[in-house]
Amino acid sequence: MSSTQDLVENQIRKAQERGEFNNLEGSGKPISLEENPFEPPELR
Template sequence: MDLFTMLAENKIREAMEKGELNNLPGSGQPLELDDMSHIPEDLRAGYRLLKNAGVIPEEMELKKEIISLQKLIDYCYDEKDRTHLIKKLNEKILRFNILMEKRKVVSPALSFYKEKIYARFQGY
């Protein structure tokens, strides 16, 4: 244990003994941890900023659009509109597949989490 760790541990122990850490906000609540272990350390800050800003990756946006188009096609009875929607759907699927092919080379972690990610966004 280095000097700074020992000092920090002593300060924490003293605060606990004095009761300074009692009744803190969120006490007794489970922690919500962001598991970013699959993301390289130098990219984590950027990913966290994007996540907090509500930005989702392009492939997830495309997946949501694909699902919406599939639902529209299911309820479309006009043949001309249906053909147009199918064309748009095929373009989105093609773009999605291209993005996913690129991701296979860049990020092996994506293949590990891919099914979990898709399952989570199926409800949108």
């Protein structure tokens, strides 16, 4: 792994240990594929 990748992986691991990814909005719910968030609103 590169040093940049190691740094990012370390930051993610520390955030997980602190519980920063717990209880995120939408956690455990299916992802809606009805809308493409990257499509301009006028084309939806």
